[in-house]
Amino acid sequence: MNPLAIRDIQQGLAGGEFSAQELAHLTLAKIAQSNPEINAFTEVTSARLLQEAAAIDQKRSRGETLPPLAGVPYAVKNLFDIKDVTTLAGAELFSTQPVAHDDAFAIKQLSATGAMLSGALNMDAYAYGFTTENSHYGATRNPHDLTRIAGGSSGGSAAAVAAGMVNFSLGTDTNGSIRVPASLCGVFGLKPTFGRLSRSGSQPFVASLDHIGPLARSVDDLARVYDALQGVDPADHFQAARNIEPVADKLKQTVSLRCAVLGGFFDSWCDDDAKTAVATVAHRLEALECITLPEAELARSAAFLLSAAEGGNHYLPALRKHAERFELNSRERLLAGAMTPSAWYTQAQRFRTWFRDNTLPLFEKYDLLIAPATPRCATLIGQQTMRINGADLPVKASMGMLTQPISFLGLPVVTVPLMTGSGHPIGVQLIAPPWREDICLQAAHLLEIQGMLVGKTHQVR
16 A cells, blocks of 8 residues: 555545554554665654554544644654654764653654654764765665665655655755755655754754755645644744745645756756756746856855864764764764864855855746756665766765755755656756745646656555
């Protein structure tokens, strides 16, 4: 049985076709069947899932109105705090830490809407990577081809959804960590505007770039989860003072969008499959113009520098005490980042302001910008380089090269999934102005109802 959409779960529970406990047991059975091959989960919270399901069924038996995500199974990247579970952040370093004493704010929001938590998901160590080839917890495998990467750093989040183990998941995105795995695993991913959603209770990496967001198999599910995640959290000082702006009920509104394709850097550093995907989306959205972002390649470099510097300094106290517990690749990169000269960091932040000031005026002419999400489809697990634009690029550092300039701006983005001629997923970024998540979600919905997107479950046999 393929996973039901959120709307179908609502209708089924209301009509007595099934119970929340039946959905919970089905979810556990799917995880037991698929996870040994895919390695998406690092922790399965079976007791909590069944307890939450029983509470929903009790509400049903009393005739109470069910909350909007009642009975919907989900899982979260293992850097969100889950009460009574150790938050690993993909690192052996944290494996001996005490369990979390409370849920992350995002999990509390979802619990209040009736969603049922099934566990925590694999990721790149410290959220520092684009492949989820975790040296301690193992590589997460792509459900469409078990020999290929799932992307990262939210690789478990994308793979669990793509394999049908859960209806949706939560990930985080610093430089592309929602959009890259969404692209490679063939699911929808939303990186909201920086500061839109609370990050409280999630392990930080780069404070000035970290976002949280959902991954799902349909735009409607993605929008419903995004709506549930909105809410003011006084504990998150990076969160903007914005009203809750629901989107799900607006998806079907008729919209006329002025769209353009990002060329230059974005067109140069991707293969023919990615270019074809962009062209397909551009044709359907009637994007006739190709424009360039000023100094996009330099923006990517500056984003790298900020990530290394902030991430390295965040982990510097632990590096001084327990350097031997850091994975070799992570240790070297974090130490190098911690030694970034302050003048370089300051200059990168100044460039960030310049880049933003020179990019945002584009939205006076266009409502939506279109760009490839990844340079190519998923590479093989263990593959070190990929050939793009005549150059051999390191996979682990370069799979997110087309998402980094957009992260640098903090703009809202939906990654939509298409299929290459060889049958592998690849994603396209739909980029909107700040605080206009509704635009990129409406555009994604328009593409979805035209039947050109593939957010289907890929069952492991």
